[in-house]
């Protein structure tokens with residue numbers, strides 16, 4: 411049975427740190443502060459930040475020569491690099507301004523999204539989820555006898571990646587394996603994480619006596635990694651089992667991911683279209699692990715941007731309406747595009763999409779995300795081990811110098 415891929419481009423084959431000494435290894439427990447403006451130079455539009463030769467490894471589109479094994483004695487670390495989220499009501503607007511600066515998101519959309527956060531006391535669960543992931547990775551490293559410190563930095567809120575970079579430099583870290591909390595290609599999910607590292611290195615170089623701090627390599631996309639797939643498959647099976655027995659076989663399985671502008675999707679990955687292609691491949695693996703060959707759909711959620719700009723469609727809510735009209739009785743949503751149950755998941759799916767399903771009389775279940783599933787946690791160690799062994803990138807995808815670039819204002823340094 412062929413999967414019903416509803417993606418637009420289905421024809422694309424492409425694949426604060428405390429004062430004084432701060433204890434290693436994790437910059438946790440930051441106070442929530444309004445970000446300071448820094449005057450770090452921007453990546454000029456059109457110039458890829460990963461042309462910075464100190465960003466040591468690029469897993470370019472299948473042509474990855476592999477990294478050299480690390481020189482003996484090099485002091486290394488892992489950085490969990492994430493999106494960031496507010497920690498209280500007063501953080502919400504400054505956080506949203508950080509996310510959307512220069513992005514052309516309409517102000518009324520920001521007001522709406524702020525409400526989603528205020529609904530949860532202004533606290534995004536993403537930070538607690540990242541702390542839990544880091545604790546699990548540290549425990550996994552320790553159990554495997556791997557002595558590698560784990561740091562945490564964010565793009566849009568404390569602990570900011572710039573501050574953590576300075577901390578790693580102060581701690582004598584020479585090289586960092588960057589693990590982004592995002593599995594797939596796109597300007598949002600891959601390239602911006604490269605840009606975050608480049609910005610952090612520029613900021614560190616701008617400090618007195620600074621030299622950019624540790625060199626870095628971003629770990630490859632992991633949507634097809636067995637650890638990620640197993641975590642999502644277990645969650646999908648568990649969600650399916652919550653439906654009444656007579657609905658399970660007929661329930662439609664629906665993968666979701668963050669919508670992105672069509673123009674961004676067209677530029678994702680070395681030959682374009684990689685966001686949808688990687689998501690489809692990942693969702694297929696997840697479904698096959700639960701119910702081999704079973705049909706599923708891939709649709710989009712959390713669209714922002716002005717209506718005049720086309721984004722990937724259909725939206726999950728519209729899709730639920732179409733399914734109900736077809737006579738489908740129940741759905742299981744699995745948000746394959748995210749790695750934890752943050753606001754985009756618990757608001758846009760558990761609240762909005764669940765409400766749509768209720769209105770339509772559709773049975774509804776939502777699968778969890780990878781979170782701290784042991785196979786997902788172990789995946790981080792495996793990805794690092796591959797790079798340390800000098801192996802070619804397993805997946806062969808990570809945004810090379812020129813890909814995923816969309817012409818829009820560079821995100822100013824905070």
Ligand SMILES: CC1=C(CCC(=O)O)c2cc3nc(cc4[nH]c(cc5[nH]c(cc1n2)c(C)c5CCC(=O)O)c(CCC(=O)O)c4C)C(CCC(=O)O)=C3C
Pocket residue numbers: 493494495496506509510513515519520523534535536591592593596598599668669670671712713714715747748752753754
């Ligand atoms: C592909 C993708 C991922 C997955 C990959 C990854 O994880 O990186 C993702 C994750 C996330 N997106 C998040 C939050 C937001 N995203 C926004 C805006 C946007 N997202 C986009 C795409 C993505 N976003 C895009 C193209 C925009 C338009 C602005 C622009 O062109 O850059 C806005 C602005 C308001 C709005 O319009 O919604 C917010 C608040 C949170 C945090 C949730 C929490 O706090 O719990 C997370 C993990």
Ligand SMILES: [Fe+2]
Pocket residue numbers: 668
């Ligand atoms: Fe987003």
